[in-house]
Amino acid sequence: MPRPALKSTPRPEPGRARILQAGLDLAAESGPSGMTISRLCQRAGVKPPAIYYHFGSKEGLLGAVVETVAEAWLDQLEASQPAGSVIAQRLRAAVDGWQAMIEDPARPIKLLLSVQLDGAEHSAEIEASLRRVYERARQLIAESIRAAAGEVSEVDALADQVLGLVQAAALAFHLESDRKHLRARLHAIAQLIETHVAGTTLDTGAYAELPREKE
Amino acid sequence: MPRPALKSTPRPEPGRARILQAGLDLAAESGPSGMTISRLCQRAGVKPPAIYYHFGSKEGLLGAVVETVAEAWLDQLEASQPAGSVIAQRLRAAVDGWQAMIEDPARPIKLLLSVQLDGAEHSAEIEASLRRVYERARQLIAESIRAAAGEVSEVDALADQVLGLVQAAALAFHLESDRKHLRARLHAIAQLIETHVAGTTLDTGAYAELPREKE
């Protein structure tokens, strides 16, 4: 390890981690096209060659950013499902989990979409990462619905809809910053799931009857 | 009018229209950050000052691009609703209309989302345009549902969901290019509307019973 980090220096973490964090921050704030070498250097407190040494290219760094944020987001998605609880409780937890990931300052949903929409042609690795993360997200949602409600008809199509609605809720929230509207949208997703499940399993629909928390 | 356009010159349309078209094309292909002055000049066959003369700034041109595409998209959305037909036919028409706007090479839905997500701070006019177009789109969808089914409970929330699902379908299609999956998603949106409406008005659900067209 070089630069013995004179104990009092204000940046003790190794450069690679600082650069990756700067990439995550910048991509969340201003999208992949705002993640320029000079801004990265400013944030991470390094000079350009350090970035090329650790990540090979700007595209390489973006790939690491996408992988990191995708992993973290899938973990959030999985963690928002308390195993073993009844469906009404699981839906409440899901709504809270979706809200948390949409309000997460790392903006995982927005970041992944902005990489997808950015227009610059990205490497095949990045394209593949995006497809993989959405595929996995759909699986997690479908599994969660099955875990709660047993066999449900067209569960994959339902999971597609849920993922799409969560993405759309994130987009609308980042444009409007209306928390109440966000809450209502997420609540509507939960009701959609419940209605669909009830249509298949003739459940009673306890979700809608639980007392609402205050905004 | 200058440059008498020597009859045989291959660009008879006035410069402003050519520049706007180049902006629409480039924004659709590579997002707002790919809409650079030099690429615009190349496409439109003009030099930089012509752009600044007609639009004041790059941001001014982007504003015109957003307005143009927003108008065209809202027209498409409105046109996909044949007035006076029964609900099952209206839903079929809506599915076809959504598919057409998602497959439109001008990529209106993608373009509007990529401006929103682009990260560069856009002018207040552009932000306002985006909010206006989505607000109007929700209204159009809600009106169309009311026109078909009369008073429906929570029609605004339903319209929100429909808009979100159409956006999500467009995003997934532009990533996966899977027409069959697109068709299935759009069909599922129509069924969602029908289920919701049936839940309110106790309708019979003729949409799902119409013969499917072949893919």
Next chain:
DNA sequence: ATTATCTATAGATCTATAGATAATGC
């Protein structure tokens, strides 16, 4: 010898404008 950084710089963009030119309409 390997790992991690720096200094310095090349070369390719990018946005925007000053000032000239040319045609049309008054």
Next chain:
DNA sequence: ATTATCTATAGATCTATAGATAATGC
């Protein structure tokens, strides 16, 4: 005088790399 364009260019980025430097591990 107004409208629409051009030539030419300033000045600010941006990406990327060559080559030097310094510490560590063998």
